[in-house]
Amino acid sequence: MSETANRLATVRASLPQGVTLVAVSKTHPATAIEEAYAAGQRIFGESRPQELKEKYNALPKDIEWHMIGHLQTNKIKYIAPYVAMIQSVDSERLTEAIQKEAAKCERTIDILLEIHVAREESKTGWDFGELKAYIDSGVFDRLPNIRVRGVMGIATNTDEEEVVRRDFDTLKQYFDMLQPRFGVAFDTLSMGMSDDYPLAIDCGSTMVRVGSYIFGARDYSLK
Numbered sequence: 001m002s003e004t005a006n007r008l009a010t011v012r013a014s015l016p017q018g019v020t021l022v023a024v025s026k027t028h029p030a031t032a033i034e035e036a037y038a039a040g041q042r043i044f045g046e047s048r049p050q051e052l053k054e055k056y057n058a059l060p061k062d063i064e065w066h067m068i069g070h071l072q073t074n075k076i077k078y079i080a081p082y083v084a085m086i087q088s089v090d091s092e093r094l095t096e097a098i099q100k101e102a103a104k105c106e107r108t109i110d111i112l113l114e115i116h117v118a119r120e121e122s123k124t125g126w127d128f129g130e131l132k133a134y135i136d137s138g139v140f141d142r143l144p145n146i147r148v149r150g151v152m153g154i155a156t157n158t159d160e161e162e163v164v165r166r167d168f169d170t171l172k173q174y175f176d177m178l179q180p181r182f183g184v185a186f187d188t189l190s191m192g193m194s195d196d197y198p199l200a201i202d203c204g205s206t207m208v209r210v211g212s213y214i215f216g217a218r219d220y221s222l223k
Contacts, residue, residue, distance in 0.1 A: 005039035007214045024211025049075040073097040081105045087112040087152045090124045102145035112152040117167040119156040150188030168203035
């Protein structure tokens with residue numbers, strides 16, 4: 001068994017029932033994904049649309065690809081025909097651009113609404129008040145090619161567990177507040193990464209995004 005497969009098995013064994021693992025393969029080569037695929041992993045997360053397109057073309061077609069990085073509107077076309085979920089939807093402009101591209105492909109694309117909770121201003125995501133006003137306007141009733149599945153967020157990058165827990169608790173509160181608006185399809189709370197996913201699960205996460213723990217240090221030279 002490869003080191004990737006061993007690490008993947010360790011992560012899987014740590015997840016309670018009902019928590020989905022997204023193996024974050026961004027910047028890692030297709031060969032690393034093939035090792036995880038051979039070990040049974042089928043959901044992978046990428047952050048660069050063109051890199052995702054290359055991997056989609058090179059790898060088995062039963063892989064479920066998630067876009068987890070900041071997405072520019074002019075790059076949606078690269079992934080709209082096949083992406084399973086866009087987790088990083090953080091603005092009105094992006095939401096409506098995804099609707100346009102999904103309609104062109106005659107698809108319904110699942111999305112998560114990324115909400116800003118971290119102390120770092122550099123992190124992306126909706127201000128919750130602005131997001132709630134947008135939702136309350138009824139806009140999603142006019143976007144038939146988008147299905148809102150839940151919310152996503154990234155905690156503050158700190159060793160202070162109480163700060164990270166606060167961020168995760170806040171995301172869970174937002175999820176609970178929005179769920180009645182969207183109904184049973186709104187079932188995904190994506191939070192938690194390699195360093196903090198056990199805490200995220202403790203706070204109610206239903207989906208974790210684990211990369212470096214499975215694949216090792218990222219290769220940022222991959223283009």
